[in-house]
Amino acid sequence: MRKIVFVTxxxxxxxxxxxxxxxxxxxxxxxxxxYPELQEExxxxxxxxxxxxxxxxxxxxxxxxxSGIFIKALNGFPGPYSRxxxxxxxxxxxxxxxxxxxxxAAYFKTVIGYCEPGKEPLVFPGxxxxxxxxxxxxxxxxxxxxIFEYHGKTFGELGDxxxxxxxxxxxxxxxxxxxxxxxxxxx
Ligand code: IMP
Numbered sequence: 142m143r144k145i146v147f148v149t150x151x152x153x154x155x156x157x158x159x160x161x162x163x164x165x166x167x168x169x170x171x172x173x174x175x176y177p178e179l180q181e182e183x184x185x186x187x188x189x190x191x192x193x194x195x196x197x198x199x200x201x202x203x204x205x206x207x208s209g210i211f212i213k214a215l216n217g218f219p220g221p222y223s224r225x226x227x228x229x230x231x232x233x234x235x236x237x238x239x240x241x242x243x244x245x246a247a248y249f250k251t252v253i254g255y256c257e258p259g260k261e262p263l264v265f266p267g268x269x270x271x272x273x274x275x276x277x278x279x280x281x282x283x284x285x286x287x288i289f290e291y292h293g294k295t296f297g298e299l300g301d302x303x304x305x306x307x308x309x310x311x312x313x314x315x316x317x318x319x320x321x322x323x324x325x326x327x328x
Contacts, residue, residue, distance in 0.1 A: 144170060155169070250267065253265040
């Protein structure tokens with residue numbers, strides 16, 4: 142059976158990816174020790190480097206995922222610093238930064254990095270475009286969900302099932318799966 146190591150400390154993400162890939166005959170193994178994160182303005186090089194680093198270290202195929210929210214009026218901030226900003230500022234302070242700002246455009250992005258030992262890493266981005274709300278709304282989800290509005294509802298109001306159909310993470314996973322499927326056709 143084909144095996145892929147997924148580097149994540151997050152149980153929910155691991156279970157989701159494990160279930161999807163096991164339906165395709167791939168065993169997913171969780172690796173909780175993270176990877177060195179490059180300081181970059183984009184998620185792609187961070188995910189690519191992380192996947193390649195761990196793949197060469199473990200001598201196994203490895204996937205990682207890295208996400209962030211990019212706010213247009215803040216020139217893409219917090220982007221790759223989303224975790225740090227969530228932990229140290231939080232949604233209310235992000236809203237404060239946008240006080241009086243009419244351009245509320247923002248997007249969530251996930252990049253999956255995948256690498257096999259000795260090979261070049263591949264990246265699979267997924268994006269969902271929306272707006273930053275004027276206040277937190279909804280009790281569902283996590284992180285920036287209560288301030289990210291998509292078609293009139295925040296991700297916090299949407300519920301997990303609906304969100305997971307259209308989320309940035311889902312879109313990145315779908316692209317990765319498409320590529321995996323094309324590979325098994327070739328082999
Ligand atoms: P990570 O790369 O998945 O750890 O995400 C980086 C940061 O973005 C963390 O602060 C997450 O809480 C936040 N984030 C990632 N995905 C989402 C999401 O779907 N909704 C809300 N916040 C998210």
